Amino acid sequence: MTRTSSSPRPLPTAPRGSAINTWLIVLLLGLVGVLVYRQVFRLSPLFSPGAESRTVTPRGDFAEDEKTTIELFEKVSPSVVHITTEAIHRNIFTSDIRRTPAGTGSGFVWDNAGHIVTNLHVIEDAQAATVTLADNTSYPARLVGFDPLTDLAVLKIEADAARLLPIQIGSSDDLRVGQKVFAIGSPYEFDHTLTTGIISGLNRKIGTDRTQLYGAIQTDAAINPGNSGGPLLDSAGRLIGVNTAIVSESGGSHGIGFAVPVDLVNVAVPDLVRDGEISRPWMGVALRNNPRVYNSDGQVVALPGVMVVQVAPGGPADQAGLVSLEWRSDGQFQADLIVAIAGQKVNSLGELVHVLSQHRPGDQVTFTVLRGQLEHDFQMTLTEMPQTSSK
Secondary structure (H helix, E strand, O other), X not given: OOOOOOOOOOOOOOOHHHHHHHHHHHHHHHHHHHHHHHHHHOOOOOOXXXXXXXXXXXXXXXXXXXXXXXXXXXXXXXXXXXXXEEEEEEOOOOOXXXXXXXXXXXXXXXXXXXXXXXXXXXXXXXXXXXXXXXXXXEEEEEEEEEEOOOOEEEEEOOOOHHHOOOOOEOOOOOOOOOOEEEEEEOHHHOOOEEEEEEEEEEEEEEEOOOOEEEEEEEEOOOOOOOOOOOEEEOOOOOEEEEEEEEOOOOOOOOOOEEEEEHHHHHHHHHHHHHHOOOOOEEOOEEEEOOOEEEOOOOOEEEOOOEEEEEEOOOOHHHHHOOOOOEEOOOOOEEOEEEEEEOOEEOOOHHHHHHHHOOOOOOOEEEEEEEEOOEXXXXXXXXXXXXXXXXX
């Protein structure tokens, strides 16, 4: 019997010379392919020793709207400043003082005396602030005054008047939704950055960390961290607002920014420069917000304006002719409802405070009051809040 082996039989191997010949053939075919490709497609060299710059095409003049924007920036940017703040830490064991950056913001030159206007929230957490002008000169700043209700603050620097270019003041009571606006500031510490947009809304109510701000200007001009305290401008380069807040989930601009209207700024800043605080007028009344009553069908309806609940004897409202809330024997009441001040409608206590904040003690102001079914105008001379005894 013939026995078969279980070991696998070795495969035959190709001669070594045969493999070398195969690679030589592949290489020759590759070289032939390259020669054919270059001949057919005329492949140019990879580098061109004679390469030169292209001839510049003349641009021509700027478009009219570009000219306007450029001129506006060049005109106003010297009035805009960059503000950096520091926190000061003292080591209780060694008494060594260490300064650390606290934040940055924007502001603008108010007058030749060196007063700088910004937002309160730009400087409120700092113990020191430095103002850098458009010519890159920097000055230590002192706090002159601030007002939490308007989120405004005034700093002062000791700079040569020739370096200071006060910003031009506009008005905010004649603004229109859709008109162009411009913002100059220092977003993310990039100082003197210009952004443009339009007015998206007027008389907005916004909540900040410290107050409710009424009458704010809404804009879609890009406003980012660092823009706070900088100017919002109209197309004439006039100040119409102070950029103060944005609506954003990420902390960056989403096209919804707000500015304190310049009419309020132009009343508040002189008080801060003169006294360090704002002297607000007194009417001598107690007011109630959004009064509601039942109509003849038993439905609840909101009355217009703000209800006068109590009039202080001898106060401005009393002298003007306003009366306190009075309940009648039939269970109904008679009350004066303030519906407008100096021609500006008021529908809430917040709006009334906003409009009143544009006036100062000594101003004579027209109050439009709904009494019964008829409107009456009363001339009221505002006064300062009377001093109360500390005893």
